[in-house]
């Protein structure tokens with residue numbers, strides 16, 4: 001994909017694919033222009049979606065990412081009351097503890113799977129705790145995270161055979177929905193200072209979230225929050241594995257970790273592209289786009305636009321400034337960015353502190369075009 005993106009971007013920042021009728025954006029300034037104009041470039045694809053199956057809960061229905069203004073602004077204000085950067089800041093100690101426990105569980109093995117042992121469980125545990133899911137239900141919650149993912153990927157689900165894990169996918173999703181509903185109802189009776197409690201209490205201009213919206217948003221957070229952060233951590237170790245000199249720089253100066261994370265985000269964005277749909281004709285980079293067209297925004301390409309990033313192909317943990325588009329731009333800018341940044345910085349620091357030497361084994365990549373990252377990454381380590 002990278003070679004194709006580079007060739008396309010070198011040819012033109014915008015390309016009309018005449019076979020499908022879609023438009024592809026490769027340039028950074030052009031993508032900023034598009035993402036800054038949600039009235040023209042809509043996120044609402046409901047008109048094109050197949051009719052929903054009434055038997056399967058649709059957690060994505062009316063979720064933030066697929067909503068346009070003015071509704072988007074109202075919803076975002078409501079959920080932002082619950083999901084604040086301050087809340088993430090308060091969580092830092094807990095994130096360190098959970099990371100420590102996960103690394104302790106590796107024991108004295110010299111080889112472990114970064115994804116299975118650390119990068120996958122960490123964000124799921126953190127988001128479960130944020131929502132206020134009891135620790136005893138953690139495994140169930142983790143299973144549901146996998147189940148949500150299996151929507152688009154053939155993950156093996158329902159194989160654990162324990163109570164609560166049985167039934168087909170639709171039935172399990174209904175159970176998840178009921179479970180979250182029960183939590184929302186409990187908090188309506190008895191307020192609690194966790195994410196579900198805050199969603200229940202949130203109010204903007206007299207409007208409150210419905211039970212269904214709270215269920216959907218909680219499920220969305222579970223999905224949005226864990227796969228991407230897992231991928232980010234895997235991508236970080238891969239990039240470090242390929243650039244040992246940069247690891248030395250970070251080891252010498254751990255203050256570089258936040259910048260190193262930004263560079264990993266730019267260099268290997270977990271979300272490779274975004275879609276928009278034109279509501280009216282527009283001209284971008286001198287190219288006319290009619291109404292009703294799909295526009296594919298290639299984050300992976302914009303992040304390497306030489307007009308914005310010098311020596312864009314170089315992985316450089318000291319890169320400043322680093323205006324990558326990995327968390328999107330404009331009104332849909334990732335709400336979880338502070339959490340993803342905190343989790344990955346803390347986990348990276350813990351790995352570097354604990355192990356004097358880390359080598360990547362052979363990674364197993366996800367085979368989906370829209371995400372970039374590993375499902376498995378064996379690490380060979382030597383302790384400090």
Ligand code: HEM
Pocket residue numbers: 043064065066076127221222224225226228229232269270271274275326327328329331332333334335336337339340
């Ligand atoms: C939106 C990427 C982590 C919650 C987005 C969007 C992107 C993105 C690209 C915008 C989609 C668009 O413009 O159409 C990422 C990446 C992550 C990450 C790369 C990790 C490295 C998280 C986490 C959470 C989260 C940890 C929460 C637990 C959200 C939410 C939105 C969103 C709620 C919707 C915002 C809106 O539409 O207003 N994310 N995300 N994300 N993300 Fe993230």
